[in-house]
Every structure is written in structure tokens, then in C-alpha cells.
Amino acid sequence: MSSHGFVWRAAGFSLRFRPQALLANLWLLLALVLAAVLSLGLGSHAIAPGTVLAWLSLGDIGWTPSVILGQLRAPRLALAMLSGAMLALAGGLTQHVTRNGLADPSLIGVKAGAALCIVALILAFPAAPLGLRPVIGLAGGLAAGLAVGFLARGTSPLTFVMIGFGLSWCLSSVLVVLLTSADIRSLQRVMLWLAGSLEGADWPGVQLASLILIVASAIILSLARHAELDDIGAEKAATLGVRQAWLRSLCLCAVVLLVAGAVSVVGGLGFVGLIAPHLARLLPRQSLRSRLVSAMLIGALLVLSADLAGAMLFLPIRLPVGIPLAMIGAPMLILLLWLRRNRI
Amino acid sequence: MTRAAAHAGHRWRNLLLCVFAVLIALAVLHLLQGPRTIPLSSFIDVIANRKHEDFDRFVILFLRLPRILAVAIAGAALGAAGYLLQTAMRNRLGEPQILGLNAGASLAVVLLTTYPLFPMPDMVMPLVASLGAGIVFGLVLMLSTVGTDRFDPARMVFFGIALSALSHAIVSAILILDEDTLEQLRFWLVGDSAGVSYAAIVATAPAAALGLVLACLLMPALSAFTLGETLATTLGASVRRTRLAALAVTALLCGAAVSLVGPIGFIGLMAPALWPHLHHRPSVSALLLVALSGAALLLAADILAVGLLAPIELPTGAVTGLAGAPVFIWMVTRKRL
Amino acid sequence: MKPLILSLLLAVLPLFAANAQPVTQPITLVDDLGRTVVLAQPATRIVSDYDVDVTIPLIELGVLPIASHGRLNRDGSPYLRSSKLLTGVDFDTADIAFLGAAEIDLEAVAALKPDLIITEMSRSTPVAKLEQLAPTLVVNSDLGAPHVYRMLAAATGRHTELARLESRYREQIALLKAEIQPEKRTVSVFQPLRGKLNVYHSYRAIGQVLRDAGFRFPAVMNEIPAGESVVISAERLPDLDADVIFDPYRSDRKAGAKAEIAAMEKIVPGFCRYLSACRNGRYILIPREEAISNSYAALSRMVATVQTAFAPRPE
Numbered sequence: 004m005s006s007h008g009f010v011w012r013a014a015g016f017s018l019r020f021r022p023q024a025l026l027a028n029l030w031l032l033l034a035l036v037l038a039a040v041l042s043l044g045l046g047s048h049a050i051a052p053g054t055v056l057a058w059l060s061l062g063d064i065g066w067t068p069s070v071i072l073g074q075l076r077a078p079r080l081a082l083a084m085l086s087g088a089m090l091a092l093a094g095g096l097t098q099h100v101t102r103n104g105l106a107d108p109s110l111i112g113v114k115a116g117a118a119l120c121i122v123a124l125i126l127a128f129p130a131a132p133l134g135l136r137p138v139i140g141l142a143g144g145l146a147a148g149l150a151v152g153f154l155a156r157g158t159s160p161l162t163f164v165m166i167g168f169g170l171s172w173c174l175s176s177v178l179v180v181l182l183t184s185a186d187i188r189s190l191q192r193v194m195l196w197l198a199g200s201l202e203g204a205d206w207p208g209v210q211l212a213s214l215i216l217i218v219a220s221a222i223i224l225s226l227a228r229h230a231e232l233d234d235i236g237a238e239k240a241a242t243l244g245v246r247q248a249w250l251r252s253l254c255l256c257a258v259v260l261l262v263a264g265a266v267s268v269v270g271g272l273g274f275v276g277l278i279a280p281h282l283a284r285l286l287p288r289q290s291l292r293s294r295l296v297s298a299m300l301i302g303a304l305l306v307l308s309a310d311l312a313g314a315m316l317f318l319p320i321r322l323p324v325g326i327p328l329a330m331i332g333a334p335m336l337i338l339l340l341w342l343r344r345n346r347i
Numbered sequence: 348m349t350r351a352a353a354h355a356g357h358r359w360r361n362l363l364l365c366v367f368a369v370l371i372a373l374a375v376l377h378l379l380q381g382p383r384t385i386p387l388s389s390f391i392d393v394i395a396n397r398k399h400e401d402f403d404r405f406v407i408l409f410l411r412l413p414r415i416l417a418v419a420i421a422g423a424a425l426g427a428a429g430y431l432l433q434t435a436m437r438n439r440l441g442e443p444q445i446l447g448l449n450a451g452a453s454l455a456v457v458l459l460t461t462y463p464l465f466p467m468p469d470m471v472m473p474l475v476a477s478l479g480a481g482i483v484f485g486l487v488l489m490l491s492t493v494g495t496d497r498f499d500p501a502r503m504v505f506f507g508i509a510l511s512a513l514s515h516a517i518v519s520a521i522l523i524l525d526e527d528t529l530e531q532l533r534f535w536l537v538g539d540s541a542g543v544s545y546a547a548i549v550a551t552a553p554a555a556a557l558g559l560v561l562a563c564l565l566m567p568a569l570s571a572f573t574l575g576e577t578l579a580t581t582l583g584a585s586v587r588r589t590r591l592a593a594l595a596v597t598a599l600l601c602g603a604a605v606s607l608v609g610p611i612g613f614i615g616l617m618a619p620a621l622w623p624h625l626h627h628r629p630s631v632s633a634l635l636l637v638a639l640s641g642a643a644l645l646l647a648a649d650i651l652a653v654g655l656l657a658p659i660e661l662p663t664g665a666v667t668g669l670a671g672a673p674v675f676i677w678m679v680t681r682k683r684l
Numbered sequence: 685m686k687p688l689i690l691s692l693l694l695a696v697l698p699l700f701a702a703n704a705q706p707v708t709q710p711i712t713l714v715d716d717l718g719r720t721v722v723l724a725q726p727a728t729r730i731v732s733d734y735d736v737d738v739t740i741p742l743i744e745l746g747v748l749p750i751a752s753h754g755r756l757n758r759d760g761s762p763y764l765r766s767s768k769l770l771t772g773v774d775f776d777t778a779d780i781a782f783l784g785a786a787e788i789d790l791e792a793v794a795a796l797k798p799d800l801i802i803t804e805m806s807r808s809t810p811v812a813k814l815e816q817l818a819p820t821l822v823v824n825s826d827l828g829a830p831h832v833y834r835m836l837a838a839a840t841g842r843h844t845e846l847a848r849l850e851s852r853y854r855e856q857i858a859l860l861k862a863e864i865q866p867e868k869r870t871v872s873v874f875q876p877l878r879g880k881l882n883v884y885h886s887y888r889a890i891g892q893v894l895r896d897a898g899f900r901f902p903a904v905m906n907e908i909p910a911g912e913s914v915v916i917s918a919e920r921l922p923d924l925d926a927d928v929i930f931d932p933y934r935s936d937r938k939a940g941a942k943a944e945i946a947a948m949e950k951i952v953p954g955f956c957r958y959l960s961a962c963r964n965g966r967y968i969l970i971p972r973e974e975a976i977s978n979s980y981a982a983l984s985r986m987v988a989t990v991q992t993a994f995a996p997r998p999e
Contacts, residue, residue, distance in 0.1 A: 048791040070794050074816045101791045105505035110512060134812050154676060161501055162679055168508055169676035172444075172612075176668030179537045184659055186913060187530050188806040191523065195786060195808050198519045202787050203810035273516050277509065320756065326523065329516035336513060337486070340506075344493045383919035402958045406919050408703065409953065523786055527934075534878055534915075542879015542951050658904075658916050660880060 015017045024289040024297075027262040030079075031300035035084065038304060042080050043072060047318055050225060079204040083310045083324065084303035085212040086269045087279070089219070091302025094276025095283065095295045100254055101160040104343065107277045109264050111167025115174035116147025117266040124194050126185055131253055133203050137211055137267035144263025147174065152255060160251070199272035199325030201310055208268045215264035219257040220299070226250060227292035272325055274332035275302045281339045359632040366639040373646040374415050376626040379651065381411060382658060396506060409545075418649045418663070419642040421604040422614055423553045425643015427634055428600035429615020431562050434569045434629045435593035436501035439619075439678060444612025444671075446507035447487045448480040450514035452605045453536055455479025457518050461528045477602025483510055484598065538611030538664025540649055551603045558600040565593055570629040584658045610653045611664045613671020614641050614648075620674055690691040713838055716805060716824035723819060726841030727800035729792050731783070731818070734804040735764040737825035739780075740979045741833055743771045744849065745842040751781035751796055753788050753807075755894070766973045770981040793817050800839060826911035828892050829978040849980040856987040857896050864994040866899040870926035871990075873905075875933070877915060883924065884913040889982035890930055890975045893990055902926060918951045925959045928966040928993045935971030944969055967994045 046053045050068050057064050058072045093108040108114075120143030121136050151170055155163040182190055265272065279302035283294050306324065309331055313322035351517050379385075389403035398404060432441035443449050455475050487543065491499065492505040518536070522529040534541070568589045604611070618641035619625055648666040655661060732738040732752040739752040739945040754762045754775060761775075762782040768774040776780050781796065783789050788809055793801065798818045803809055805824045821839055823832050825888040830850065837846035860866065871894050873887045885908040886895050894901075904923045908914055933944035948955050956962035974985050 040836055046791050047789045048795045067795055070817065071791050075790050075794065075813075103501070103505060105509050107509065107512070107608055112506060129805055144879055154680065158680065165501070165504065165679040166676050168504070169672045169679060171672075172507060172668055172675065173672035176665050176672065179665040179668070180656075180661055181793065183534070183665070184914065186806075187526065187533075190533065191526055192806060192808045194519055194523050194529070198516070198523055200787065200808070202790075202808065203813060205810075205812060253649060264644075273512060318859075319762075319782055319789055319792065321789050323523065323786050323787050325516070326520040329513075329520050333513050333517060336509070340490050340509070381919050382917040383922075400957060402922050405952070405954075405958065410917075410919055420999070531878065539879070544950065653917070658920070659914055660917055 007104075011072075022222045023164065023287045024293045027286045028296055028300065031297060032303070035300055035304050035307070038311075039080055039084065043076055045311060046071070046076060046314055047321070074205075075164050078206050078209050079201050079306060079310065081209045082204040082212060082268060083201055083306045084234070085209065085216055086272060087246060087275050087302035087304070087306030088210055088299040089212065089216050089261045089265040089302075090272060090275040091207050091279030091283075091298040092216075092220060092223060092295060093258045094302075095266075095280035095298040096254055097164070097258055097276070098280050099291060100251065101164050103161060103164065104281065105158060105340075106164045107273075107275070109266075109271070109273060109276050110171055111164055112147040112170035112174065113144045113150045113259050113262040114165075115171040115269055116150075117141070117144035117263045118197060118271050119143060119174050119178050121183075121196070121267065123181060125193055126181060126189055128151030129189070133205075134207060137208070137264070139193075141260075141263045144266060145259055146292070148255070148259035148263070152252070196270045196324055197325075198323060199270040199328065200323040201269055202323065212264060212268050213262055219261045222253060222257045224292055224295065226253060227290075227295060270325065272306065272328060274328060275305055276338060278332055278336055278339060279305060281343060284343070359636075363632065363636055363639065365533065366636060366643060369442065370419070370639055370643040370646065373643055373650065374419065377415050377418075377646060377650050377653075378407065378411050381406070381653060382660070413543050413545050413548055414540055414649070415646065417547055417607045418540050418645050420548065420552055420555050421540070421608045421611065422618075422642035422645030423638040424558060424600040424604040424641075425611065425614035425645065426618035427562050427638040428597045428604070429560055429641070430619045430625070430629075430634055430637040431565070431569075431600070432595050432597050433619060433626065435590050435597075436500070436503065438503060439626065440500055440504050440616070440675070442613065442616040443480070443597075443604075444511075444610070445504055445616070445675070447483045447510045448512070448598070448601050449605065449610035449612055450511035450518075451483025452476040452480040452602070453610050454483070454514040454518055456535075457521055457528065457532060460532060461521050474602075474606075476605045477598060480601055480605060481598045483514060484594075486510055488594070534662050535609045536660040538609040538667070539662040540608040540652075541660060543607060547607060551607050554599060555603040558596050558603060559634075561592075561596045562600070563632055565589065565596065566629055566631045566634055569593065572629075581630065599677050608645075609662075609664060611645070611667050613667045613674065614645050616678070617641075617644055617667075617671050617674050620678060689721070704804050711841075713821065713835065715822045715835065715916075716827065717811070717822045719811075719822065720798075721819050721821050721839075723800065723839060727798075727819075727839050727849050729796070729798045729800070731798040731801045732803075733783075733788060733801065733807050733809050733814070734825075736766055736976060737766055737804050737832065737978050738802045738823065738836075740767050740771060740866060740977055740981070741829070741836050742840070743767065743773045744979055744981055745794055745833065745837055745840060745845045747779060747840045747842060748773070748778055750798060751783050751792065752780050753803050754785065756785055766977045766982070770964065770977055770979060770985075771974055790814075790817065802836065802839070825978045829889065829980060829983055832978060833980065853980055853983055853987075856984060857893070860893075860897045860987055860991060863991065866894075868900075869928070869994065870900045870902065871928050871930065872902050872924045872926040873930045873932070874924055874980040875931055876944070876951050879918065879951055880915045881918060881921065881924065881951070882913060882915050883908065887913075887930075887932060888978055890932065890970060890986045890989075892978070893986040894930075897990070921952055921955065922958055925963055928968060928990075929959060929961040930968050930975075930989075930993075932972040932975040933969045933972045941969040966993060 044050055044052055048071055050071065054064050054068050055072065058069060090109065098104050098105045098110040117140040119138045124131055124136065124139050147170060151163065151167045155166045182193065185193065280298045282301045283298040286297055289297065306328065309328040310324040312331070313324050313327040354600060383406055385403045385406060389401065390407065392398045392401065393404050393407050429442050433439055455478055459475050487503065487506045487510055491503045572586070617638045621640050625637065648670065649663050652661040652663045652666045711726065713721045715721055730742060730747060730749045732742060732749040733754055735754050739749055742749050752764060754764050756762055764774050781792065783792055790813060794817050801814045801818045801820045803814060803820060803822055805822060811820055811822055821835070821837050825832055833846055833849065837843055844976065867957060873890055874881050874883045883905060884891060886892060902924055904916065905921065930943060933941045952958065956967065959967060961967050968989070970989055974982050980986060
């Protein structure tokens with residue numbers, strides 16, 4: 004395994020670099036930055052590259068372009084990248100811990116819990132400020148995550164995910180009950196939100212999402228080495244002093260935080276958590292940590308390009324990001340499942 | 348016949364009669380109870396074939412009775428389908444909702460309602476629904492069995508859920524852009540038994556009956572499976588062919604149920620779970636017992652759907668989901684995979 | 685000394701300027717979310733975020749919005765729902781930019797530099813986002829056309845037009861009251877919905893007219909909270925019987941009213957037998973594209989429809 008790369012050691016720390024893996028992530032990062040800059044310039048209102056560069060260097064470019072760039076495009080694309088990265092990270096970790104390539108974290112009850120609470124808010128208080136949604140969503144998601152954790156205490160990760168599915172169904176049924184009495188216009192509004200939409204993207208949302216992503220990725224990436232040991236086998240890992248239960252519950256908390264956070268800011272965006280980690284596995288062999296980083300970058304790239312497609316394909320109609328994502332994601336997922344059918 | 352076998356046969360008969368009695372009791376309750384308060388005298392009028400212009404008579408004969416029939420047929424079909432799937436796959440979690448059949452049926456119906464390729468009579472809808480269910484389920488089977496020889500229950504559930512989520516995403520993408528279809532299908536999509544006509548029952552009952560008969564014929568071959576696949580093969584049961592036949596019959600039963608009452612979930616999971624030792628020895632009696640319990644369960648769910656939040660009527664599928672999901676959780680935690 | 689003179693001059697200058705140009709009073713509005721919106725002068729460059737409930741009222745008040753939310757035909761061309769029917773104005777007959785259907789194009793809104801954006805409560809467009817582009821007014825169309833029109837007239841300064849529309853409607857309702865004594869008549873409004881019946885407390889324009897004229901309603905309808913609707917079992921069909929029944933049918937479909945009757949027949953075969961209104965030929969199908977709009981144009985047409993429905997008929 005350590006035939007490639009070199010190891011850097013210092014004061015009890017050791018970091019193993021694999022040039023190939025590092026290179027792949029650098030390429031991904033470059034692609035992401037390019038895509039971000041490109042999508043700053045693209046939209047229904049054409050803005051010349053020169054103007055974008057002037058705005059980036061804090062130059063004065065007039066009211067219209069600066070509002071479009073600063074209040075509409077920039078927060079939107081930042082949130083697209085953040086939510087993509089959050090869901091991909093949660094997905095990659097869940098799939099690693101459960102050793103099941105189909106464990107989509109957004110299906111294990113957390114998303115349903117957050118969605119149920121936010122939909123109840125939308126229906127009961129249509130005038131409630133947007134800023135309240137993340138709070139309510141996080142509370143609902145955490146409650147659902149805790150419920151799953153409680154029900155699944157002492158069982159295998161696989162059972163944990165299955166219980167998550169069950170709770171998801173239960174919560175969706177409650178959602179259906181809520182929606183049966185809803186007016187058709189509210190129903191469509193709720194469905195729009197459930198499918199995922201970046202329409203409300205603003206800087207406070209971006210701040211919240213980045214905070215959650217930074218905290219969760221710090222937890223996960225610092226534990227990734229232990230998790231990798233965990234991969235070798237429970238007995239061996241135990242002898243190496245890995246406290247599995249503790250590790251797992253910490254990972255669980257991070258995943259719940261990520262999914263609930265993503266749902267609260269962009270709604271029920273699907274597929275990223277499944278597709279991004281699988282795409283990352285197509286890259287050259289990597290350590291868990293750098294594979295998670297690749298997955299995050301790929302997830303960000305996916306949501307960003309889906310939003311761009313939604314904005315540009317059917318002008319002047321703008322599709323909510325969930326729709327192009329489903330259209331891109333569905334065939335891609337089936338193809339990936341087929342390509343990796345023996346390793347899922 | 349030995350005395351033990353005679354005793355077992357006796358027990359089965361009593362059990363079946365018991366469940367049937369419960370079913371009848373529920374059906375009578377459903378007939379008597381409803382949003383409209385109907386005096387007992389009206390029921391007597393109906394039996395005596397009097398007062399032909401009375402609305403009570405209409406409600407009893409053309410709203411409640413077909414609904415009860417449809418629910419009973421769909422429940423029996425779903426229960427039998429679940430049991431058949433579970434024995435054929437040796438997977439206690441085999442169920443149309445879980446394995447993607449329901450999502451496939453919804454997707455097909457939504458697609459054809461939004462983009463009608465040809466003027467569609469109502470009778471085509473069941474076929475379309477079955478086809479969609481079959482395609483998605485086929486995909487689930489293909490993906491989950493490739494590379495392995497056996498049916499891994501967890502793998503199937505995961506693929507079923509992944510592909511269900513996929514179909515749901517496409518369905519909601521279509522519905523967001525098309526308010527009309529959303530309004531038309533909003534109740535059907537979660538499974539709803541209101542407004543079933545005799546015509547629909549006449550069209551689907553033969554399919555359900557055929558499915559049940561075929562399922563009964565398959566039971567002896569399937570019971571050989573419980574001995575283990577290698578042993579079953581040496582005993583002459585063609586595992587592969589039996590399994591395929593079982594799957595085709597399941598699709599038929601599901602298609603019939605979905606076209607009657609929409610994609611209702613979890614009946615196929617709950618009905619067999621009521622009887623803990625049923626999976627040890629599959630038999631025709633066991634199948635009939637599950638079918639009857641499925642019918643009784645769905646009737647009970649339908650009574651709740653009508654009465655729980657009256658005057659608002661819930662879709663029946665919401666009630667089965669609320670009751671069925673905890674059963675799923677319970678089964679998973681008990682490791683009864 | 686010099687600075688003093690200069691500052692005096694500066695202080696006096698605005699007075700002259702004010703004399704030369706009459707000051708327009710700033711308009712202060714409290715919208716239906718309880719937000720305070722201040723406009724320096726009546727809005728003229730308006731962006732509408734909802735076709736039926738904002739764009740049509742604006743057109744009727746004599747202000748063409750510069751851009752509006754709309755819908756898409758099957759062939760991809762945009763239209764304003766109900767607008768051509770009620771006002772003659774649509775994207776192809778007037779200079780109104782199309783902003784999109786589900787999500788509106790906020791960049792296009794920013795590029796247009798409107799002086800007011802008007803949206804409706806049920807729209808998904810976040811108000812916080814719109815506020816960053818221009819002053820934003822939120823109306824609640826469930827409170828009825830008269831309320832929405834008063835709000836829009838105040839924002840656009842179209843008080844004369846509002847007064848005309850209001851007095852026309854008052855006159856129409858007065859005529860209705862004088863002719864058919866609504867307080868002695870019962871009416872109901874519902875539509876079939878896949879095996880069930882969809883009943884509104886008051887169905888948009890037709891509901892407004894019926895409530896304003898003072899008709900009586902079946903108990904089922906009065907139990908529904910104002911502005912909401914319920915879906916009830918077909919078993920309760922007789923509970924919805926009245927002197928006259930209105931059923932808003934899909935007028936934008938080719939099959940139209942016939943399809944609506946077929947849908948009712950499917951739920952309750954021979955439903956006419958069980959409804960006295962229907963037996964008397966007073967089960968009236970009204971086009972949904974008119975009934976759904978919260979506008980004086982629609983109210984006016986609904987008054988006419990109600991009048992015809994109750995008109996005495998020679999033996």
C-alpha cells in the first residue's frame with residue numbers, strides 16, 4: 004500500500020502523501036474553480052468576462068452587474084458548491100462505515116425529519132422568515148438522527164441504515180398526511196422545495212453552510228485515519244486502540260449535521276451523496292481521507308453544473324436545481340451502479 | 348392420512364375461518380360507517396330491493412360496496428405478492444414498496460398522464476402501471492444479483508430504495524412543472540381507494556384471481572426451497588424457473604393492486620409478519636392465510652383513512668405507511684432478515 | 685464669514701427647488717406580511733411575481749407591469765393565465781417581459797431596475813431576495829380582490845381607476861341583491877377530484893361574489909376556514925345541494941365542460957338525480973379561467989353568471 008508516495012513525520016504526526024492522489028484532487032480543485040468563475044459570467048443577463056474580473060478585484064462596475072454578481076450569482080454558486088460538498092462528504096462516510104455503496108445518507112431519516120419540520124413551517128406559517136428554516140430543519144434532522152441512533156443502538160451499521168429507511172418512510176407518511184389538506188398552490192411550493200432549490204441562496208445561508216461543512220469535515224477528516232484502520236478489521240483495529248463505538252457515534256453526529264444542514268439551506272437535494280463517492284472511487288487508488296476530499300470536490304462540481312444547466316438550458320425558464328440534478332443524476336447513477344456492480 | 352397431519356389440517360382450517368370472520372366483520376363495519384350517516388332502515392331497503400332512487404342506496408351499492416371489494420381484492424393481492432416474493436427470494440423484506448415496484452408504477456402513470464403518446468382509455472392504465480413496476484423491479488433484480496449467485500436481502504433492499512428514490516425524483520420533477528397532473532394525481536400517487544368503480548373491479552379482478560391461482564400452484568415447488576437450494580435442485584425443483592415464475596406472478600398481482608387503489612405500500616410486509624412461523628414451511632394454506640390477512644389489514648387501514656381525520660379523508664397509502672414503516676423497523680431490529 | 689453665507693445659501697436653496705417642483709409625498713404602505721414599504725413616488729416600473737393575482741389587477745388599474753411571471757404553453761410560448769380572456773393583454777399583445785414560471789429569473793429583474801416588485805404570499809420566490817433588487821410589496825390574494833386592488837392602487841397612485849372599478853362592482857352587487865334576494869337563496873361551489881369532491885370556503889372570484897351578495901351556503905362550506913378548501917367524500921354530495929350549484933371546469937382544455945360532467949358522472953353515476961339544483965337545471969358549469977382570477981374583470985363576469993343562473997324563467 005505504501006509503495007507509492009512518501010511519508011512525512013514530525014512530532015508524533017505522520018502524513019502520507021501519494022502524489023497521484025494529490026494530483027487528482029488538484030485537478031478537481033482546478034476544474035471547480037474554473038467552473039465557478041465560468042458560472043459567474045453565465046446567466047440570463049450576460050456579463051462580460053472583463054466585468055467579472057473587475058468585480059473580483061473589487062472594482063466599481065455599476066449597480067446592475069454588481070447586484071447580479073454579488074447578491075444573486077455569487078451566493079448561489081457558493082451554496083451550490085457547499086451543499087454538494089456536504090452531501091458528498093456525508094455520503095462517502097456513510098458508505099464507508101456501512102461498507103455499502105448504496106447507503107445514501109439523505110435516505111436514512113435525517114432528511115425526512117428536517118423536511119417534515121420545514122414543510123410544516125411552510126404550511127403553517129407561510130410568512131415565516133427564511134432564516135428560521137435552517138434552525139427548524141436542523142432541529143428536526145437531529146431529532147430524527149437521534150431517534151435512528153437510539154433505535155439502532157448496539158446493532159451493525161447495516162441495520163442502522165435500514166432503520167433509517169424505516170423512519171424515513173414513517174416521516175414521509177406524516178408528510179403526506181400534512182399535504183393532503185394543503186391547497187394546490189402550497190403543495191407545488193412544497194414540492195419545489197422538496198426537490199431542492201437554490202432560489203433563496205443568500206450570504207447568511209452560505210455562512211451557516213460553510214460553518215457546518217468546516218466543523219463536520221474537520222471531525223471526519225481527522226478521524227479518517229482511524230476509520231481507515233477500522234477498515235482493516237474490527238479485531239485488528241481494536242488492538243490498535245480504536246474505540247469503535249465512540250468513533251462511530253462521532254461520525255454519525257457529523258453526518259447528521261451535514262445532511263440536516265444541507266437540507267435546511269437548499270431543500271431535499273438527492274443523488275449527490277450516492278454519485279459523488281462512486282465517481283471518486285473511479286479515480287486512482289487513494290487513502291480514505293483524500294478520497295473523501297475528492298468526493299467533496301466532485302459533489303460541489305455536480306451541483307454547480309446542474310444549477311448552471313438549469314439556468315441556461317431553457318432560457319428564459321429557470322429550472323430549480325433539483326430537476327436538472329435528477330435528470331443528470333438518474334442515468335449517471337444507473338450507469339455507475341452497473342459499472343461498479345461487483346464492488347457495491 | 349396420519350393423525351398429526353389431520354390435526355394440522357384442522358388447525359389451518361380454523362385459522363383461515365377465524366381470519367375470514369375478522370375480514371367480514373371489518374367489511375360490515377366499513378359498510379355501516381362512513382362520512383354519511385345511513386340509518387339501518389336504508390340497509391334493509393337495499394336488501395329488500397326497495398326505494399331505487401334513494402341516495403343512501405346509491406352510497407351503499409355504488410360507493411361503499413365497490414370500495415370494500417376493491418380494497419379487499421387489492422389487500423389480498425398485495426399480501427400474496429409479498430409472501431410470494433419473500434419465499435421466492437428468501438428475503439423477509441421483499442415487498443413492492445421496498446423493492447421499487449410501486450415507484451416504477453407511479454413513474455409510468457405520471458409519465459403517460461403528462462405526455463400522452465396516444466389517447467388513453469382508463470383500461471390501459473393498469474397495464475402501464477404493471478409495466479413500469481416490472482421494469483424498475485427488473486432493474487433492481489438485475490443490479491442486485493449480478494456477480495453473485497444468491498439473493499442478498501440487504502442488497503436488494505438497498506437497490507430497491509435507490510431506484511425508488513430515483514423514480515420519485517423524476518416524478519416530482521415532472522409534477523413541479525405541471526400543476527394539472529399534480530392536481531389530478533396527488534391522491535392516487537400515495538395510494539387511494541376512493542371512487543373505485545365496478546368497471547375497474549371487473550377489469551382487474553380476473554388478473555388478481557389468476558395471480559392467486561398461479562401462486563397456489565407454485566407453492567409446492569417453493570416449499571422445496573426451504574430445504575436449501577442445493578437440496579431443492581437435487582430433488583428436481585428447477586430453482587431458476589420456479590423463481591422466475593414466482594416473480595412474474597408477483598408482478599401480475601402488484602399490477603392488479605396498483606391499478607385498483609394506487610401504489611399502496613407495506614401490506615405485503617405486514618400481512619406475513621403477523622404469522623411468525625409461516626416462512627418455515629410455505630404451503631397453499633399459508634398463502635391463503637396471508638392473502639386473507641392482507642385483505643383484512645388493508646380494510647382496517649381504509650376504515651382508519653376515512654374516519655381518522657373526518658371530514659378530511661386521508662389517502663389509504665398514508666395510513667399503511669404510518670403503520671407499516673414501524674413494522675419494517677421492528678423486523679430489522681429483530682434481525683429477522 | 686464666507687462659510688456662513690455659503691451654508692445659508694445651501695439651506696435656502698432646497699426651499700426654492702421645492703417651490704419650483706411640487707414635492708410628491710412619499711407613500712408608506714404596510715403589506716400583508718406586516719412589512720412597511722416606503723415609495724418616494726407612485727411606482728411605474730413594476731415587476732409582477734404572479735400572473736393571475738398581481739399582473740391582471742395591475743393591468744386593470746391601468747399600469748402595465750414591465751415584466752411578469754407567467755406560464756408555458758405546450759409549444760413553449762409563454763402566456764399570462766386568464767389575462768387575455770379578462771383584459772386582452774398578454775405577452776404577445778403588450779410589452780411585458782416574461783420572467784419564467786416556477787422559479788422567476790431574478791437576474792432579469794435586476795437588469796430591468798424596477799421601482800417596485802409585487803409578489804403574492806403563496807409564491808416560492810423568497811421575499812428577502814427580491815428586497816435586495818427593489819422595494820417589494822407582498823399581497824395575500826386570499827383576502828380577496830378588493831383588498832389586493834386597494835393595496836396596488838395605493839402603490840401606483842391609481843385612485844381614480846380604483847374608485848371606478850369599486851363603484852362598478854358595488855353597483856353590480858346592488859343589482860344582484862335587488863333582483864334575486866340572495867339572503868333567501870342557497871348556493872354551493874365544488875368540483876370533482878378523482879373520487880372525491882373539492883370544496884372551497886369561497887372559490888376565488890365566484891366565491892367573492894357569492895359572499896359579497898349575501899347568499900346562504902350549505903353548512904359544509906361554512907365550516908371550512910375562510911380562504912381554505914377541503915377534499916371530502918362523494919358520500920356527502922347531498923350535503924352540498926343548494927338552489928344553484930356552480931362547478932368551475934377546466935376551460936383551457938379542449939374537452940372543457942363536458943369532461944367536467946364526465947368526471948362527476950364517474951364519481952357519482954347519475955349525480956343529477958341526487959341534487960335538486962341539477963334536477964331543476966341549475967347545476968351551472970363556469971369556466972375556471974374566469975372564476976380563478978381575483979380581479980374586478982372576473983368579478984364582473986361572475987356577477988353576470990350568477991344573475992343569469994337565478995334569473996326567473998317564463999313558463
